[in-house]
Every structure is written in C-alpha cells, then in structure tokens.
Amino acid sequence: MSWIDFEIQALAIVVAVSCALPGAFLVLRRMALMSDAISHSILLGIVLAFFVVEDITHPLLILAAAATGVLTVALVEALHRTRKVKEDAAIALVFPALFSVAVILISRYAGSVHLDLDAVLLGEIAFAPFRRLELWGMDLGPRGLWMMGAILLLNLLAIVVFYKELKLSTFDAGLAAALGFSPALVHYAFMTLVSVTAVGAFDSVGSILVVALMIAPPAAAYLLTDRLPLLLVLSGALGAVSAVSGFWLARGIDASIAGSMAAMAGVTFLLALLFAPDRGVVAGVRRRARQRLEFAGVMLAIHVLNHEGGPRARAENRVEHLQEHLRWSPDFARKVVRHAQREGLIASGSGGELHLTALGREHARHRMLH
Amino acid sequence: MSIGELFSLLLFDYTLRTVALGTAALGAVAGALGCFAVLRRQSLLGDAIAHAALPGIGLAFLLTGSRATPVLVLGAALAGWIGTLFVLWIVRSSRIREDAALGIVLSVFFGVGLVILTFVQRRPTAAQAGLETFLFGQAATLLLRDVLLIASLGGAALVVLALFWKEFKLLSFDPEFGASVGLPVTRVDLLLTSLLVVAIVIGLQAVGVVLISALVVAPAAAARQWTDSLSVMVVLAGFLGALAGVAGSMVSSLGGGIPTGPTIVLVASLAVIISLCFAPRRGLMAGFLRERGTRRRLRVDAVLADLYALAAQHGEATSHAHPVAVLRAMQERRGGLERSLEALESRGLAREVRPGEWCLTKAGVERARTLFLPEVAP
Numbered sequence: 001m002s003w004i005d006f007e008i009q010a011l012a013i014v015v016a017v018s019c020a021l022p023g024a025f026l027v028l029r030r031m032a033l034m035s036d037a038i039s040h041s042i043l044l045g046i047v048l049a050f051f052v053v054e055d056i057t058h059p060l061l062i063l064a065a066a067a068t069g070v071l072t073v074a075l076v077e078a079l080h081r082t083r084k085v086k087e088d089a090a091i092a093l094v095f096p097a098l099f100s101v102a103v104i105l106i107s108r109y110a111g112s113v114h115l116d117l118d119a120v121l122l123g124e125i126a127f128a129p130f131r132r133l134e135l136w137g138m139d140l141g142p143r144g145l146w147m148m149g150a151i152l153l154l155n156l157l158a159i160v161v162f163y164k165e166l167k168l169s170t171f172d173a174g175l176a177a178a179l180g181f182s183p184a185l186v187h188y189a190f191m192t193l194v195s196v197t198a199v200g201a202f203d204s205v206g207s208i209l210v211v212a213l214m215i216a217p218p219a220a221a222y223l224l225t226d227r228l229p230l231l232l233v234l235s236g237a238l239g240a241v242s243a244v245s246g247f248w249l250a251r252g253i254d255a256s257i258a259g260s261m262a263a264m265a266g267v268t269f270l271l272a273l274l275f276a277p278d279r280g281v282v283a284g285v286r287r288r289a290r291q292r293l294e295f296a297g298v299m300l301a302i303h304v305l306n307h308e309g310g311p312r313a314r315a316e317n318r319v320e321h322l323q324e325h326l327r328w329s330p331d332f333a334r335k336v337v338r339h340a341q342r343e344g345l346i347a348s349g350s351g352g353e354l355h356l357t358a359l360g361r362e363h364a365r366h367r368m369l370h
Numbered sequence: 371m372s373i374g375e376l377f378s379l380l381l382f383d384y385t386l387r388t389v390a391l392g393t394a395a396l397g398a399v400a401g402a403l404g405c406f407a408v409l410r411r412q413s414l415l416g417d418a419i420a421h422a423a424l425p426g427i428g429l430a431f432l433l434t435g436s437r438a439t440p441v442l443v444l445g446a447a448l449a450g451w452i453g454t455l456f457v458l459w460i461v462r463s464s465r466i467r468e469d470a471a472l473g474i475v476l477s478v479f480f481g482v483g484l485v486i487l488t489f490v491q492r493r494p495t496a497a498q499a500g501l502e503t504f505l506f507g508q509a510a511t512l513l514l515r516d517v518l519l520i521a522s523l524g525g526a527a528l529v530v531l532a533l534f535w536k537e538f539k540l541l542s543f544d545p546e547f548g549a550s551v552g553l554p555v556t557r558v559d560l561l562l563t564s565l566l567v568v569a570i571v572i573g574l575q576a577v578g579v580v581l582i583s584a585l586v587v588a589p590a591a592a593a594r595q596w597t598d599s600l601s602v603m604v605v606l607a608g609f610l611g612a613l614a615g616v617a618g619s620m621v622s623s624l625g626g627g628i629p630t631g632p633t634i635v636l637v638a639s640l641a642v643i644i645s646l647c648f649a650p651r652r653g654l655m656a657g658f659l660r661e662r663g664t665r666r667r668l669r670v671d672a673v674l675a676d677l678y679a680l681a682a683q684h685g686e687a688t689s690h691a692h693p694v695a696v697l698r699a700m701q702e703r704r705g706g707l708e709r710s711l712e713a714l715e716s717r718g719l720a721r722e723v724r725p726g727e728w729c730l731t732k733a734g735v736e737r738a739r740t741l742f743l744p745e746v747a748p
Contacts, residue, residue: 092583092586219470
C-alpha cells in the first residue's frame, strides 16, 4: 500500500464518519432526503461564490455553499407551510430548481469556471492527495484531509455539546418546546451542520454519494441498536468500514472510489437488514417460525387433553390423525410432535399414540384458561 | 434571433423539431403520471427510480455491448423497478422509514451505477462514449427514432392509465375503501409504479437521472393549484409538461451552451411559482385577497356595532349623530374608519348627518339588530 493509498483511505474514513454522525439524526428525524436536497443545491452556492472570488479554493465557497444548504431547508419549509404542496413535493421542487440554475451557470460560463460537472456528481477523492496544504514551505498533507478533519471535529463538538438538545428535539419535539428549547433553532443549527458536512464531503465523493454515506450507515446501525450513543458510534464505524472496503473494491476492479464506497455502504446496510440480531429479516423469519411451532405445540397439548381418556382417544391422539383434525401437513405435524416432545409436553406410547406428560397437562390447562 | 425566427425554426429546423417533439412527448407523459406520484406523496420516488436506473444502463451496455436506446431504456427500467421493490421491501420488513429507504436506494444504486460506468470506461474498447450523457441528459442527442420510442412507450403508458383510470383514482384517494370493495391494491400499486418507471426512463436520455424527477413533480404540483378534479389536473399537468419541454428545447437551441434538461426544469419550476401565486382559488394571491376582503368586512361590521352600541346608550338611533372622534376612540386601532363609514353609507346603513358626525339609518338599525345582541337594542 503506497502512501497515496493511505492518504486516500484516511480521507475516505474521515468523510464517511463525518457524514454518518449528522446522518444518524437525519434518519431518526425522518429527514433523510433533506441530505439529497442539500447536497445538490450547495452547488449553486459554490458557483455563485466562485463568480465573486474567482478562486476555487477560497473559504468563501464553503460558507456560500453551506448558506445555500440552509436556504434550501428554509425554502422547502416555506413552500410546505403554504399548505399548497406536501413536504415531499416541496423537496422535489426546490433542489432540482436550484441545481438547474447552477448547472446552467456552469455550462454557460464553462470556459471560465474550473468546475467539472462530472466531478460534481462523482467526486474526485482519487485526486485529493495531489492537492496539498503547504504552510511556510512545509507539506502538511492533503488539503481535503485537513478540511474534512476540521468538519469532523466540528460535528463531534456540536453533538457532544448539544447532545441533550439534539436528543430531546429529535425524539420529543413537543417536550423540547415545552421545556424551552426552541425546536426551530435546533433544527436550523442542525441543518447548518448537515450543510457544512455535505459541502466538505461533496468535494471528495460528489453530491449523490454524500447521501449514501449520510443515510446508509446510520440506517444499518438503527437496525442494530436502540441506544443513541451506540447508534452514533456504530454509524461512524460502519461508515468507516464502508469507506475502506469501498476503496479496496475500487482498487480491485479499477472503478470509481466514491461509487464503490456508496456500494459498500449499501452492502453494509443490506447485511444489517438481513442479519441484524433482533430486527433482521432472517431473525424475523426464524422468530415467526419458532412462534408458530410453539403455538402449534400448545394446540397439540390441548388437543390431546381434550381426547384424553375419552372413547376415541386412541384414534385421535396419533400423529397421523393430526393432519386431519388440525389440518397440519404430515411434515409439520411430525415437527410439532418432535418439538412438543423436546419441550417435555408430550410422550408417545408404544402404539404410536400420544400422551400428555404432567407438565404438558398443566400447560394445556393453563393455556385453555388464559 | 427574434421570437418569430425561433418559431419558424421550431417548425422547419429538423434538429430542433425532433428535440422539441421528444421533450414535449416526454413532458406530457411525465406530467400526467406525475399527478399520481404527487397526490400519493411519492414525489421523491421518481428521484429514486431515476437514480436507481443508472446501474441498469451500465449493465445493459456491459452485457449487450449495444448503445441503442431501446436496450439501455430496458436496462434502466428493470433497474428502476428493482429499486422501487427494494424501497417497498425495506419499509415493510424493517423499522426503516420510507425517507431513509428512498435515500439508501437512490444513492447506493447510483453508486453501483457509477462503479459499472467507470469500470466500462476504463476498458480498452472506447465504444462506451456517451453513457455519461445519462447523468445530465443531452436532448440534442435525440434522434427521430428516440423520439418515436419516447412517444410509443409514453403513449402506451397513457393508454394503460386511461384503461385503469378508476382503479388508479381509487388507489390514490382511498386505498382502504378500495381494498374493502375488492381492489387488488398491491397489484394496482405495482402497475401504477411501473408506469412511473416508464415515464422516467424514457426521459433519462434527454433530461438525465439527476433532474428527471423534477419533470415528474413540477407540472403536477403546478396543475394541482388550478383544479380539484383529477382528470383536469392530469390533462393540465400533461400540457404544462409538454410546454416546459418545448420551451426548454427552444431556449437551449439559442446557443450559448445552455443545456436542455436544466432549462426544462426551470421552465416547469416557473410554472409552479406562477401557479402557486396566481391560481384562482388555491393561489397565494387569491388567498391574500380573500383574507383582505374578510378583514375589511369585519371592520365595517365592527363600526356598525359601535354605532349601534352608541345608539343603545343615547337613544334616537336614526337621528342622534355621533362624532367620528368618538367612533375612533371605540375602534381600538382597527384602522380604516373613514372607509368603513363610507362603505356603510353606500350600503344605506349609516348616514353623515353633519360633516364628521354619523348615525345609523333605519336599515342600519335593522341590520345591526339581526347581527348583534338584541338585549342592547335601543
């Protein structure tokens, strides 16, 4: 692994973690698609600021871009508040319009703007190590790494300092307002944070893949835990894992690094969706199968209890008859009997007839009454 | 170039005519089908479908080696459709909400698409040139056969829309009732979503994956302001979409490197702004005028009430005049006293006995009696 590879991965990790932290709150606040809107419309801020300062590395660009992000949020809300359009439509109206203006400006003045439209969507993380930060003749590393590192620190600081406010307004906006925290203030401050993060990440991974890094790792983490601090840590960790594995995937097949990072974030999410211990799809299937079996075991016990000692007990309480009377398939009937035997509810006699154990009898009686 | 020349170009210039026809057909289909997306609060589903289509385009090219539009459109449609199924699956099988599911599908599919496209581009054969036009779209690359493809696929989608009109309407406004009368909700939902997929993928070449969703949402959102009838809304949205398409192609044909897709989106956005402001009943302007009218009427009634109260205190309701200063003192800063008095006078409810002194007329007393408390009657 060359030093350049190392720098790219370091940047990828920093970008992924700084996106995942505010992303966790976006997912919890059900505003995931605000990240899509913001990451597109910040382009307008960058273009306009560029026209003013004519320097693509000027810090004003970041400020203007972040301001456009907040403007997007405000516009969406203003449009939504007229009650003439729903919130989803408001988002879908605002950011394409702002993005279109930016694209037209770039195309119109393509000659003078060193902004590459492809780079806007794809990001240029592979070139990041070539843009160095030099102070007093010393090489201090990639400029992007410094900027993104500062944004990561800002995110960490904001979340640690305003943890209580963010948590409260996220989970119970009404209570937050009643206790005197202004939800609007928290909301806009938070959206500023999202905008700043999107601007920083935009340079590396492009406007659309920012969304993947902001939403997919926190959504995966959300399936793994119910505790906010753990959710934040897991989001960051899964983001970092996606970044590094994405980098090596891209290396392996010689494809876009940012695209691979997004793809790996998707894989991470898919794995969590399928295999999360409690909330995963597989766990759900197994839980339902087990519940079905347990319920059927009790049914069986009740059935045997019903006929116990009756005139037709020998005929009824056999595995073969269960198919007919409980409408179970032969396979399922055998499975239930095995389950019930394992649980100690049922014992089978020499002639294949089923008997209740003492435990099974008690169980069946109890379940019939409750 | 004058406007007249531009229109003659639209009729006689082959390229512009082709592009305008294509974008108009596209706008009409996207606008009409977009109505259902907007009404069902699925405006951002279009965005997700469009982004999710990208890996389909890349894979279609990778597998067939063909850059023919129908092949790429088929790949895009399949991928977009799979993307929507993913969104549904995620929402149904976990506690992830729709917004996050849309965001994940949108960005991850797009990422996978980029991986495929960059992978394709770095292979030695250079036949892949032009796949990037799908990112921002390039209407100028539309050929007559592309336009025919847009028109035939879009036309087919509109025919299906007409055939299942009742079902789609029921699904959009009251799916629970629909289910209770035996509507196969899931299947109808899938069919409608598939139509949306068609509307989006036929637009990718001209408008691009990033902006096509705006062409689905904006005409519908604009049309919604003018009417409460679904059929009128769908027709109007189709018309606005087509208009945006033609206007966008014309503006970008003026030269100066203005791309078509963003121009179409801006024209459609302009239609939304105009509709929001000036639509007759739902518009902001209409609302403002209505509110002002109500406020003014209430102010006039308040002055009538004041005159009535004075009459109750002083007797001789129709002859004892009261100075404007008194009325102003009773007004509590409502403002517009002179105008309200004139309005009362013109309606024959009050008269100016001497300059600056007013009292009720007989009709005014009657009117006040029906409006206000009878127990303070003079």
